[in-house]
Amino acid sequence: MRCDNGRMNQLLRIATRKSPLALWQSEHVAAALREAHPGLEVRLVPMSTRGDEVLDRSLAAIGGKGLFLKELELAMQRGEADCAVHSLKDVPMELEPGFALPAVLERADHADAFVSNHYDDVSRLPDGAVVGTSSLRRQAQLRALRPDLRLRDLRGNVNTRLARLDAGDYDAIVLACAGLQRLGFDGRIRCRMTAPGWLPAPAQGAIAIECRDDATDVLALCAALEHADTRTCVVAERSMNRALHGSCHVPVAALATLGQEPGEPATLRLDGMVGSAADGRAVRASLQGSAEDAVAIGVEVAQALLARGAGDLLAEVL
Numbered sequence: 001m002r003c004d005n006g007r008m009n010q011l012l013r014i015a016t017r018k019s020p021l022a023l024w025q026s027e028h029v030a031a032a033l034r035e036a037h038p039g040l041e042v043r044l045v046p047m048s049t050r051g052d053e054v055l056d057r058s059l060a061a062i063g064g065k066g067l068f069l070k071e072l073e074l075a076m077q078r079g080e081a082d083c084a085v086h087s088l089k090d091v092p093m094e095l096e097p098g099f100a101l102p103a104v105l106e107r108a109d110h111a112d113a114f115v116s117n118h119y120d121d122v123s124r125l126p127d128g129a130v131v132g133t134s135s136l137r138r139q140a141q142l143r144a145l146r147p148d149l150r151l152r153d154l155r156g157n158v159n160t161r162l163a164r165l166d167a168g169d170y171d172a173i174v175l176a177c178a179g180l181q182r183l184g185f186d187g188r189i190r191c192r193m194t195a196p197g198w199l200p201a202p203a204q205g206a207i208a209i210e211c212r213d214d215a216t217d218v219l220a221l222c223a224a225l226e227h228a229d230t231r232t233c234v235v236a237e238r239s240m241n242r243a244l245h246g247s248c249h250v251p252v253a254a255l256a257t258l259g260q261e262p263g264e265p266a267t268l269r270l271d272g273m274v275g276s277a278a279d280g281r282a283v284r285a286s287l288q289g290s291a292e293d294a295v296a297i298g299v300e301v302a303q304a305l306l307a308r309g310a311g312d313l314l315a316e317v318l
């Protein structure tokens with residue numbers, strides 16, 4: 001946050017990864033900030049992160065999804081950027097000390113997408129079909145539905161994954177609807193994979209802004225983009241995930257939705273799942289309660305999952 005050379009224009013610098021999706025999301029936040037604060041100058045500071053560069057090893061092997069944040073946080077600490085924009089599902093449950101999430105934007109489509117050039121949905125895939133995804137959560141749910149499928153790793157940004165599908169490496173792949181829609185690939189979605197049969201990653205489809213927790217001006221500017229209902233839902237989903245283990249690279253799925261009866265307080269419903277990418281075993285739990293109790297509902301669903309054996313499933317990957 002700087003006031004530039006006497007022009008009185010405030011400048012806000014957004015650190016961002018360089019993938020097309022990250023750039024889209026950062027441009028989206030920049031445009032929303034400019035609209036909320038006329039006169040504010042907003043610039044992107046694109047950076048590459050270890051998570052983007054190392055594609056030949058699994059994320060878990062090189063240190064987990066937090067890798068996507070590290071370089072951006074260092075830039076904020078050095079004073080080279082004021083905030084960073086992330087897909088909230090890639091943000092660890094515990095932030096680095098000294099950082100905060102001043103805004104969670106309104107959620108886009110939370111669902112996963114079935115993408116294929118030949119088949120309409122998972123149930124139409126031929127016996128033994130090859131499906132690409134490196135997500136343990138997606139692998140576990142695919143295994144549960146179709147034990148015969150051959151699951152193959154598929155990493156890289158959205159464009160790279162689509163290119164590998166088109167090259168014939170897979171019969172189908174699973175991606176987030178939100179990422180496809182943001183990049184103009186809506187037409188590639190053969191079917192939305194929906195609750196309660198199929199659950200997304202905690203906070204999928206939500207964009208968050210991160211900044212230093214002592215940057216008062218930045219916190220205030222970003223707060224204008226906060227979407228309260230989305231925050232309530234992702235707080236419940238991330239509370240469940242945190243109570244289970246606290247990391248990101250695990251076969252855990254969650255979806256919170258809000259409901260409102262006329263004259264009644266808002267209710268929150270949380271569906272959770274922990275599975276096994278190895279053999280498709282899965283446990284599920286759900287709970288409904290007051291939206292004000294989002295954190296507690298997350299903890300209770302986690303406890304219900306643990307009581308049904310989630311601990312054994314998580315022990316396989318942790």
Ligand SMILES: NCc1[nH]cc(CCC(=O)O)c1CC(=O)O
Nearest residue numbers: 087090175176178179204205206
């Ligand atoms: N893991 C990468 C990632 N992080 C966020 C999205 C999609 C956008 C979102 O969920 O907001 C994606 C791509 C995908 O899973 O297909």
